Amino acid sequence: MIPNDKADAATETLRGGTRRRRVRSGGGRGVPLPLLLPALLGLAFLIVPLIALLVRTPWHNLPEQLTSAEVWQALKLSLFCATLATAVSMVIGVPLAWLLARVEFPGRGLIRALVTLPLVLPPVVGGVALLMAFGRNGIIGQWLDSWFGITLPFTTTGVVIAEAFVAMPFLVISVEGTLRAADPRYEEAAMTLGASKFTAFRRVTLPLIAPGIAAGAVLAWARALGEFGATITFAGNFPGRTQTMPLAVYLALQSDPEAAIALSLVLLAVSIAVLAGLRDRWMTAG
Amino acid sequence: MTRTARRSRRTLQVTGAGAAALLALSACSSGDASSNKSDPSASDKISGEVTVFAAASLKESFTTLGKQFEKEHPGTKVTFSFGGSDSLAASITGGAPADVFASASPKTMKIVTDAGDASGTPATFVRNELEIATLPGNPDKIGSLKDLTGSGLKVVLCDKEVPCGAAAQKALAASKLKLTPVSYEQDVKAALTKVELKEADAAVVYKTDVHAAGDKVEGVEFPESADAINDYPMALLKDAQNTEAAKAFMALVQSAEGQKVLTEAGFRKP
Incomplete structure (x- = not known):
């Protein structure tokens, strides 16, 4: 239940808030103070750190900080890996969401809980779990190594896997929520007209839930872009290969806080640009 | 309608509880600070x-x-x-x-x-001085810092921003060796863990870390570590x-x- 609510809420937020749920208040006018004060406190709590980042940004040498080769390398790698991780999540996550929403099978509730587990799991734990599974001695990784000579840790593929692991649940719960809200009678109608189950999914369901998929993909992409713990644990840190922006920010903070602030600013700008851009183009259509 | 009302009331209760918890937390921490300071008599009793x-x-x-x-x-x-x-x-x-x-x-x-x-x-x-941590039994027969530069070995170093990484770079520079690791780890324990989990074949860490890891890794001393002793x-x-x-x-x-x-x-x- 909760994952669905969460997914719906996330979808709603990305669509630009719930206009239809605005209820006319019967009682007193205005916003009650006991609600307004904590609300403003909450707002300040979320906004102030971002403002602080802007205030402390070394604007005078920002151009030099940002045009360095390492920054571009890390940014390119971050964008590439986050996009690929989102693509992977969509290819296997949407069918998984469909399975959870449309097919009755025993233990479905348990499976759904397991799917959302990476949401609450500390990312570093996720990284260790990935090592146990896909590491050189992992339960799957050892076969990959001995049969195909593939080792995943310390590779760019490893970064994509770590990011997809933590980001896919966002997509799955978002799409599943949309699927549950979508009317299954459209699919049934398509099937009575002779469409196979797969055709109905492809031609009817998929266009119907496209806004939900888009919202889920944006959430997953944003999560993947900011991924730190699972990435550094599973894929390590090597410039150009596995050092994504969050890793670069963390390590820059060790010696050069100004560089770290500049890098954080880039990450912030990219996130805002993408969220704003997608909201205008996709979300309001839904 | 009643369901919505009930739900929003529950939300308020939760918010209230959260605020109370926050207050309790802050009260608690300020209490600690004052108890530490307002104790001038305890000069000999720690x-x-x-x-x-x-x-x-x-x-x-x-x-x-x-x-x-x-x-x-x-x-x-x-x-x-x-x-x-x-x-x-x-x-x-x-x-x-x-x-x-x-x-x-x-x-x-x-x-x-x-x-x-x-x-x-x-x-x-x-x-503290550096030591090479290898897999138990040293299956790759690593005997020197130079052996780490051989191809096919997965070696992890600490990032050069942290002391163990800076020391490793110093030792490598002193012996004019060029080593490309698979990863620059964020601290010495992370580097050691990669060897303990057998994901890496070797790591350059502190002697003390090899010591602490017990038989999960095997230590190999190398003379160049004398060039990079950490105070x-x-x-x-x-x-x-x-x-x-x-x-x-x-x-x-x-x-x-x-x-x-x-x-x-x-x-x-x-």
Whole structure:
């Protein structure tokens, strides 16, 4: 239940808030103070750190900080890996969401809980779990190594896997929520007209839930872009290969806080640009 | 309608509980601070909490010394925060509440002293040297630093921003070797873990870390480590809440008793 609510809420937020749920208040006018004060406190709590980042940004040498080769390398790698991780999540996550929403099978509730587990799991734990599974001695990784000579840790593929692991649940719960809200009678109608189950999914369901998929993909992409713990644990840190922006920010903070602030600013700008851009183009259509 | 009403009431209750918890938390922490300060009479009797920020490589020996300190001075509690010296230094200059900083390099200590956050001059209390950590039984027959540069070996180093990485680079430079690792790890324990989990074949870490890992890794000494011996400085911090206990803890570390624990862990005397 909760994952669905969460997914719906996330979808709603990305669509630009719930206009239809605005209820006319019967009682007193205005916003009650006991609600307004904590609300403003909450707002300040979320906004102030971002403002602080802007205030402390070394604007005078920002151009030099940002045009360095390492920054571009890390940014390119971050964008590439986050996009690929989102693509992977969509290819296997949407069918998984469909399975959870449309097919009755025993233990479905348990499976759904397991799917959302990476949401609450500390990312570093996720990284260790990935090592146990896909590491050189992992339960799957050892076969990959001995049969195909593939080792995943310390590779760019490893970064994509770590990011997809933590980001896919966002997509799955978002799409599943949309699927549950979508009317299954459209699919049934398509099937009575002779469409196979797969055709109905492809031609009817998929266009119907496209806004939900888009919202889920944006959430997953944003999560993947900011991924730190699972990435550094599973894929390590090597410039150009596995050092994504969050890793670069963390390590820059060790010696050069100004560089770290500049890098954080880039990450912030990219996130805002993408969220704003997608909201205008996709979300309001839904 | 009734369901919505009920739900929103429940939300309010939850919000209230959250706010109450926050209040309780802040009340609690301010209570601690005042109890530490408003105790001028306890000049010879040490009590209260000491917060020590220490380099990751000190974890085992400092934990032992902390327990010893608590036993010797009933009523005290030593709280440690172990991590990469650089991130600890950054937290201290950022205002993290700590009484003592024990760093793995003079360079990271300098960040704190330059910011004016240390009280007094830092003193070197131990030294540490590098060692190669290999898989148990050393299956790749690694015998020197040069062997690590061979192709096909997965070697992890610490990032050059953290002391163990800087020391490794110094040793490599002194022996004119070029080593491309698979990863620059964020601290020495992370580098060691990669070998313990058999994801990497070897790591350049501190002797003390090899010691602490027991039989999960095998240590290989290399002569170039003499070019990269790390001094560990320790300092009392300016914003220390509990100066007396902090000084007592530092005295214990530097005492013969403390040095014994540290040398048993693989450290060298200064």
